[in-house]
Amino acid sequence: MEECRNSNSCFSLAMIDVNSFKRVNDIYGHTEGDRVLLNLAHILNINSNISFLPVSDCKTL
Known part of the structure; x- marks a missing residue:
């Protein structure tokens, strides 16, 4: 989220x-x-133009 905030991305x-x-x-x-x-x-990743990350792999946002 911080990276998105810094780059003004969604x-x-x-x-x-x-x-x-x-x-x-x-x-x-x-x-x-x-x-x-x-x-x-x-x-999901190979069939879309967005990136999916399973919650179990996410760090605390």
């Missing part, structure tokens, strides 16, 4: 509900669940 935050995602963590574990989220972020 900042957006989106929350995406991944249906039944809890089952992924329950069945395959949190490590695999994190991998699924990172892959989802990658898919």
